[in-house]
Amino acid sequence: MKPHNGVTHAWKRHRPTALALISLTLLTFLLRYPVGHERGVDSFTLHALAGAIVQTGSMGWLVNPFSYLGFAPFSYPPAVPVSVAAFTELSGLPIEAAILVYTLVLGAAGAWTSFLLGRATFHRNGPALILSFLVSVSGGVVAFTNWNLSSRGTFLVFV
Numbered sequence: 374m375k376p377h378n379g380v381t382h383a384w385k386r387h388r389p390t391a392l393a394l395i396s397l398t399l400l401t402f403l404l405r406y407p408v409g410h411e412r413g414v415d416s417f418t419l420h421a422l423a424g425a426i427v428q429t430g431s432m433g434w435l436v437n438p439f440s441y442l443g444f445a446p447f448s449y450p451p452a453v454p455v456s457v458a459a460f461t462e463l464s465g466l467p468i469e470a471a472i473l474v475y476t477l478v479l480g481a482a483g484a485w486t487s488f489l490l491g492r493a494t495f496h497r498n499g500p501a502l503i504l505s506f507l508v509s510v511s512g513g514v515v516a517f518t519n520w521n522l523s524s525r526g527t528f529l530v531f532v
Contacts, residue, residue: 390498394488394505401480401509405519411472413521419454420522424468426458453524472522480518483530484509 411420426432432451434440440448461471487508491501508514517526 387498390502393502394485397484397488397502397505397509398481401484402477404510404515405477405480407473407520411469411520411522413523415524416472416520416522418449419457419524420468420472422449422451422454423457423461423472426454427461427468450524453522453527456527457522473520476518476520476522476526479526479530480509480515483514483518486530 411417422432422434432455434448435451436448437445439445441451443450457468457471457475460466460475461468464471464474466474484505488501488505491504492498495501495504514526514529517523517529
């Protein structure tokens with residue numbers, strides 16, 4: 374007689390949900406398949422800020438404590454440019470390619486975080502998967518995470 378393996382039993386029980394999340398992740402990649410180059414005014418601004426961080430190793434627009442939140446004149450909140458610059462440095466990719474990978478991962482993370490929200494709200498996988506699908510294919514989320522580097526996309530995904 375074969376001993377009971379709790380890990381195997383748990384995997385069999387959650388296999389449909391895991392396969393659905395994997396499929397949803399692949400769908401988010403397909404929806405964000407690049408056509409052309411990055412787009413959007415915010416994207417080019419953040420591209421330039423990330424490029425300045427990579428080249429100089431500093432954030433010259435941070436002139437006082439209000440600059441960290443974007444409240445000082447001519448400042449911008451540094452979270453997204455710093456994230457892209459760090460990813461560029463760590464991966465060795467050019468900034469434009471790093472922005473593409475960043476937005477692809479951001480789109481997939483949107484599906485995962487909305488699944489977690491649905492799971493915490495409904496306490497069941499079915500409605501959580503439906504919520505995750507609806508959030509992942511919604512126009513606003515796709516528009517702000519489709520090779521369009523914007524703080525709005527990061528805000529939509531993580532808040």
